[in-house]
Amino acid sequence: MSRLIRMDGNGHTTLAEWTADDPASVEAAVAAFREELELGSIAMVTRGPGHADHVRELPLDEQLVIMRRPIAGG
Amino acid sequence: MSAGALPELASVYWRPRMTAERLRRRERLWTLTTLAHVVPFVAVAIGMLLLSPLAAPVSLAALAHAWLIPELYARRGATVTRSLTPAADGPERVSLGLLGDLVGHDARELHARTGLVPEPGRLGTWLVGEAGALLVAGKRVSCWCVRATDPDDARLPSGDRVAHLLLALRSDEEGFATVANLAFSGARWRVRRRLPKRQRAALDAVA
Numbered sequence: 001m002s003r004l005i006r007m008d009g010n011g012h013t014t015l016a017e018w019t020a021d022d023p024a025s026v027e028a029a030v031a032a033f034r035e036e037l038e039l040g041s042i043a044m045v046t047r048g049p050g051h052a053d054h055v056r057e058l059p060l061d062e063q064l065v066i067m068r069r070p071i072a073g074g
Numbered sequence: 075m076s077a078g079a080l081p082e083l084a085s086v087y088w089r090p091r092m093t094a095e096r097l098r099r100r101e102r103l104w105t106l107t108t109l110a111h112v113v114p115f116v117a118v119a120i121g122m123l124l125l126s127p128l129a130a131p132v133s134l135a136a137l138a139h140a141w142l143i144p145e146l147y148a149r150r151g152a153t154v155t156r157s158l159t160p161a162a163d164g165p166e167r168v169s170l171g172l173l174g175d176l177v178g179h180d181a182r183e184l185h186a187r188t189g190l191v192p193e194p195g196r197l198g199t200w201l202v203g204e205a206g207a208l209l210v211a212g213k214r215v216s217c218w219c220v221r222a223t224d225p226d227d228a229r230l231p232s233g234d235r236v237a238h239l240l241l242a243l244r245s246d247e248e249g250f251a252t253v254a255n256l257a258f259s260g261a262r263w264r265v266r267r268r269l270p271k272r273q274r275a276a277l278d279a280v281a
Contacts, residue, residue: 070081
């Protein structure tokens with residue numbers, strides 16, 4: 001089971017869960033992913049220690065996709 | 075670290091992308107700035123004493139200035155590691171759980187003690203906090219002010235703040251250093267003494 005989560009005021013919120021063999025769950029996850037992007041979030045996938053990638057499409061084969069807010073210099 | 079460019083770079087399009095070479099130049103500039111503040115005051119202190127021993131109080135005041143001005147810069151730099159107002163207990167716990175999943179045991183333990191997460195990079199070793207990061211390279215520390223923008227309806231808990239910066243750093247280290255504001259760069263000892271006591275252990279751990 002893969003998860004799409006968003007870091008927010010609650011710590012994090014699970015937006016969608018999907019398995020590749022369940023088209024309905026995939027469709028819902030893709031919709032949730034796109035909605036978050038439209039709200040200005042940035043999608044990240046961790047690739048082991050010290051590595052992370054910014055993704056623009058929901059990577060269906062990843063276990064965890066994290067939506068974060070943009071960062072800015074203080 | 076990944077080679078993908080940080081999306082936030084679009085918001086600072088006028089800044090040249092940070093590289094190791096650019097960083098060294100900016101570090102040298104900080105050193106020159108410090109010297110420009112210190113040397114004239116020390117020269118005045120010596121000159122006044124040579125002119126007249128009665129001018130010793132003026133010499134002491136000049137030396138105090140030579141000491142204090144770099145200290146004030148270092149103090150400003152050290153504030154990038156400050157902790158922000160925590161969220162409620164529940165969100166704080168949840169966010170720390172997620173952050174714990176992103177880092178190894180040693181980093182988790184150091185964060186619990188100091189509030190800073192160590193992250194090795196190409197430019198040096200980073201210590202990531204809630205509202206900024208320290209970049210430790212040899213005997214020099216650069217202090218970067220950068221933070222996650224809060225969602226409209228709530229403040230982010232501390233673990234999420236660190237995780238935001240950590241993920242951005244991991245995806246594009248040079249982009250991260252481009253987006254962040256360099257608040258200070260100078261000697262490690264100078265920054266260390268301005269840090270809260272519990273955070274000094276983090277600096278010692280990566281030095």
